[in-house]
Amino acid sequence: MLARRLLLHEQGAGRKVSDIAYTVCFNDLSYFHRAFRRKFGAAPAEMQMELGRRH
16 A cells, blocks of 8 residues: 555655545545554554654
């Protein structure tokens, strides 16, 4: 999923989750959060924070 790659990429670390959601054509931010969690088992912000811990 493109959103996951954008969140986990170093350049995406500074981007807001909402910006990434709209970039990948989600107009409803809460639906994006639910769909993302269902697919990956973690909220988008949690994955983004994990990137910060690895670097």
